[in-house]
Amino acid sequence: MAYLELCKLTKRYQKDITAVDQLDLQINKGEFLVLLGPSGCGKTTIMRMIAGLEEVTDGDILLEGKSIKELSPKDRGVSMIFQSYAVWPHMTVYDNVAYALKLRKMSKADIKERVMKAAKLSSIVEYLERYPSQLSGGQRQRVAVARAMAIEPILFLMDEPLSNLDAKLRVAMRTDLKEVHQKLGSTTIFVTHDQSEALSLADRIVVMNMGVMEQIGTPNDIYHDCETMFVANFIGSPPTNFIDVNITKETDGLYATNEMFKFKVSESLHQGIVNYVDKKVVLGVRPENFCIKEHDERKEHNEGSFKLTIDNLEPQGSHTVIISHLLGKQIKLVSSEHFNLNIKDEIDISIGDKYFFFDKDTERRIR
Amino acid sequence: MNNKILSKTVFYLVVTTIVLAILIPIFFFVSSSFYSGYEMYRFPKPMFPETKFEFKIDWDTEYNMYNLMIYEQSEDAYELLISSAKPKDFRRYLKRELSIVKEDEEIEADFAPAKDGPIYLTYKKNMFYNYVTFFSITNKAEKAIVNSLMAAGWTILISLTIGSMAGYAMARYKFKGKERLSVSLLLVRMFPIVAVSIPMLVYLIKMGLNNTMIGLAVVYSVSNIALTAWITNSIFLGISVELEEASIVFGANKIQTFFKITLPLAVPGLIASSMYAFLTAWNDAITALILSGDNPTLSLVVYKALGSSGAMQLAAAGAVILFLPALIFTFIIKNYINQMWGDVKF
Numbered sequence: 001m002a003y004l005e006l007c008k009l010t011k012r013y014q015k016d017i018t019a020v021d022q023l024d025l026q027i028n029k030g031e032f033l034v035l036l037g038p039s040g041c042g043k044t045t046i047m048r049m050i051a052g053l054e055e056v057t058d059g060d061i062l063l064e065g066k067s068i069k070e071l072s073p074k075d076r077g078v079s080m081i082f083q084s085y086a087v088w089p090h091m092t093v094y095d096n097v098a099y100a101l102k103l104r105k106m107s108k109a110d111i112k113e114r115v116m117k118a119a120k121l122s123s124i125v126e127y128l129e130r131y132p133s134q135l136s137g138g139q140r141q142r143v144a145v146a147r148a149m150a151i152e153p154i155l156f157l158m159d160e161p162l163s164n165l166d167a168k169l170r171v172a173m174r175t176d177l178k179e180v181h182q183k184l185g186s187t188t189i190f191v192t193h194d195q196s197e198a199l200s201l202a203d204r205i206v207v208m209n210m211g212v213m214e215q216i217g218t219p220n221d222i223y224h225d226c227e228t229m230f231v232a233n234f235i236g237s238p239p240t241n242f243i244d245v246n247i248t249k250e251t252d253g254l255y256a257t258n259e260m261f262k263f264k265v266s267e268s269l270h271q272g273i274v275n276y277v278d279k280k281v282v283l284g285v286r287p288e289n290f291c292i293k294e295h296d297e298r299k300e301h302n303e304g305s306f307k308l309t310i311d312n313l314e315p316q317g318s319h320t321v322i323i324s325h326l327l328g329k330q331i332k333l334v335s336s337e338h339f340n341l342n343i344k345d346e347i348d349i350s351i352g353d354k355y356f357f358f359d360k361d362t363e364r365r366i367r
Numbered sequence: 368m369n370n371k372i373l374s375k376t377v378f379y380l381v382v383t384t385i386v387l388a389i390l391i392p393i394f395f396f397v398s399s400s401f402y403s404g405y406e407m408y409r410f411p412k413p414m415f416p417e418t419k420f421e422f423k424i425d426w427d428t429e430y431n432m433y434n435l436m437i438y439e440q441s442e443d444a445y446e447l448l449i450s451s452a453k454p455k456d457f458r459r460y461l462k463r464e465l466s467i468v469k470e471d472e473e474i475e476a477d478f479a480p481a482k483d484g485p486i487y488l489t490y491k492k493n494m495f496y497n498y499v500t501f502f503s504i505t506n507k508a509e510k511a512i513v514n515s516l517m518a519a520g521w522t523i524l525i526s527l528t529i530g531s532m533a534g535y536a537m538a539r540y541k542f543k544g545k546e547r548l549s550v551s552l553l554l555v556r557m558f559p560i561v562a563v564s565i566p567m568l569v570y571l572i573k574m575g576l577n578n579t580m581i582g583l584a585v586v587y588s589v590s591n592i593a594l595t596a597w598i599t600n601s602i603f604l605g606i607s608v609e610l611e612e613a614s615i616v617f618g619a620n621k622i623q624t625f626f627k628i629t630l631p632l633a634v635p636g637l638i639a640s641s642m643y644a645f646l647t648a649w650n651d652a653i654t655a656l657i658l659s660g661d662n663p664t665l666s667l668v669v670y671k672a673l674g675s676s677g678a679m680q681l682a683a684a685g686a687v688i689l690f691l692p693a694l695i696f697t698f699i700i701k702n703y704i705n706q707m708w709g710d711v712k713f
Binding site for chain 2: 051052053072074078079080083084086087088090099100103104147151157
C-alpha cells in the first residue's frame with residue numbers, strides 16, 4: 001500500500017478557477033518525488049494542501065490509509081522548506097531550529113540534542129548563535145533544512161527551495177539535499193520548475209500542467225518515453241522538435257512522409273500507428289536523435305535523408321546546438337561530433353531510430 | 368566637475384538654511400527660558416543668558432536711600448535700577464526682574480556697609496527661576512503634564528490598536544471594497560481636526576467625556592487611525608506570509624503565530640508609527656481648548672501663558688517643558704523610523 005495517497009484531489013478558487021483537477025497519486029515510503037511544471041500548474045497548491053496551508057475543495061489525502069484532510073497543520077507531522085527560506089529573522093539559528101520542538105513542549109535537554117543533530121547533518125553548528133541576517137543565502141537555506149529535519153517529520157515538503165540561490169550554489173545544495181534524503185530515508189515531495197533539478201533529484205517525477213498530471217515516471221521515462229507533447233516540449237533543453245507528417249501505407253509497410261522527407265516507420269510502432277493511415281500526426285524528435293552528415297554534393301542522398309541549411313550555431317563546449325528550419329518551423333539539433341560546421345552550411349539529416357508520434361488533437365503519444 | 372561642485376554647494380546651502388530655520392527659533396526660546404525679566408527686555412539681547420550679575424550699591428545721604436546699580440557690559444558703566452530704603456523692595460525687584468532669590472535679612476546685611484561708601488557685590492542668578500515660576504503661577508501645570516501624557520498615551524493605544532488591526536486586515540485578507548476602504552481612510556485625514564471638534568464636543572458632552580483625556584484621545588484618534596492603518600499595512604506587507612506559514616506548518620496555531628512571529632517583527636514599525644499619534648496629541652492646543660478647556664493639557668497651558676502674561680521668558684520655559692518629552696520620544700524611536708515603511712531588517 002502506498003504511504004501517501006492523493007485521491008481525486010481538487011482545488012478550486014472562487015468556484016471557477018481550478019488549480020488542481022482530480023489528481024490521483026500514490027507516493028511510496030522513502031521516495032523522493034518531484035512535482036515539475038511551469039508556474040501556475042498547481043504544483044505548489046498540491047504541496048500546500050498536503051501541508052494543511054490550503055483547504056481541500058474535493059477529494060482526499062490519505063497518509064498510511066488514514067485521511068489527514070481535516071487535521072490542522074500541526075497534527076500532520078509534516079515539515080516544509082520554503083522558497084524564501086522563511087527563517088525567522090528575529091530569532092537566532094538555534095531558536096529557529098528549536099521553535100517547533102518548544103511548541104511540542106519537549107524538555108530542554110531533548111531539544112538541545114535534536115537541534116545539535118539537525119545542525120550537524122546540515123553543517124550549521126558554528127552558526128547556531130547567529131541571527132539569519134548574518135548568514136548568506138546558502139547558509140539560511142541550511143537553517144531551513146535543519147529546522148525541517150529537527151521535528152523528524154513523516155514527510156518532507158520542499159517548495160522550490162533552491163530557486164533563490166545562485167547557479168553554482170544551487171547545484172551544490174542539490175547534492176546536499178540528496179545526501180540528506182539518503183541519510184534520513186525520509187519521504188520527500190519536492191516542487192520545482194527547473195527540469196535539471198527534477199531529473200537529478202527525483203526517484204519519480206510528476207509533470208504537471210494546468211492542474212492536471214501529464215505523466216509520472218522515473219527521470220529516464222520522463223525524458224525518453226514522453227507520454228504527451230507537453231512533456232516532450234517541457235523536458236529537455238533544447239526541447240523536442242515537432243514536425244507534421246502524413247502516415248501512408250505502402251506494400252512494404254507504413255511510411256511517414258511530408259514535403260521534405262519520407263521514412264519507414266519502425267515495425268514496433270505499427271500497432272498504434274496503423275489507425276492513423278492517411279492522417280496527419282505529429283512526429284517528435286529530440287535534438288540529439290537526428291543523424292547528421294555533412295553534405296557532399298557528389299553523393300546521392302541516403303534513403304529518407306534531407307537537406308537543412310544551418311541558420312545559427314550555439315557551441316556549448318561538450319556539444320553544439322544547430323539551429324535550422326524545416327517547412328517554415330524552427331528546429332534545433334544537437335551534435336557532439338560535428339564541430340567544424342559554419343553558418344549557411346548545408347547538412348544531410350535523417351531521422352534516427354528514436355522518435356515519437358503524437359495524435360494531433362489529443363496531443364497524446366501514439367503507441 | 369564644475370556642475371558637481373555647484374550642485375553640492377546648492378544642496379548644502381539649502382540644507383543649512385533649513386537647519387538654521389529650525390534651530391534658530393529653538394535656540395531662541397531655549398535661551399529665553401533662562402533669561403531674567405531684565406535680560407528679556409534689554410537691547411541688544413545677550414546671546415546666552417547671564418549666570419550672575421555685578422552690582423554697585425551706594426547710600427544717598429540726601430534721601431536716606433540705597434541706590435542699586437547694575438554693571439552694563441556694553442557701556443562699561445553702572446546703570447541705576449532702583450532706589451529704596453526698604454530691603455523688601457530690593458528683594459521683590461531682584462526676584463522678579465533678575466531671578467535672584469534673597470531674604471530681607473541677607474539683603475540688609477549685604478547692603479549695610481554701603482552707608483560708609485559705595486560697595487560692589489555679585490549675586491548669582493537662579494537659572495531655573497522661570498521653570499519654578501511657570502509651575503507656581505500656572506497652578507494647573509503639573510496636572511497639565513499628567514493630562515498631556517494621558518491624552519498622548521490613550522491616543523497611541525486607541526489608534527494603534529484599531530489602526531494596526533485594520534492595517535493587518537488590509538495586508539493579509541482579500542475582501543470586497545478593500546481599495547475603497549483604504550482610500551476613504553485617508554479622506555478622514557483630510558478633515559481639519561478643529562472643524563470636527565465642535566460637533567465632537569456635543570457627542571462628548573452627551574457621553575459625559577468632555578473635559579476628560581479619553582474623550583480628547585478619541586477625537587485625536589479619528590485622524591490617526593487612518594494614518595496608523597496605512598503605516599501598519601505596509602509593515603505587515605513587509606513581513607513575508609511564508610514566515611507565518613512556516614510557523615503554522617511547524618506546529619503553531621494562528622494566535623501563537625501572531626504573538627511569536629508577526630508581532631515581534633512588526634513591533635519596531637508599530638513603535639515608529641506611534642510617534643504620529645504621540646505628536647498629534649502632544650502638540651495640539653486648539654482642540655484641547657474646545658473639548659477640554661477646564662482640564663487643560665500642557666500645550667494648552669503654554670498657549671495660554673504665551674497669550675496672557677507679559678512675561679515671555681515664562682512662556683519660553685513652558686515651551687521647553689512641552690518640547691522636551693516630544694524630543695526625547697522622537698530620539699528614542701528614531702532608529703525604528705526606517706522600518707515604518709515595511710522595511711523589516713534585523
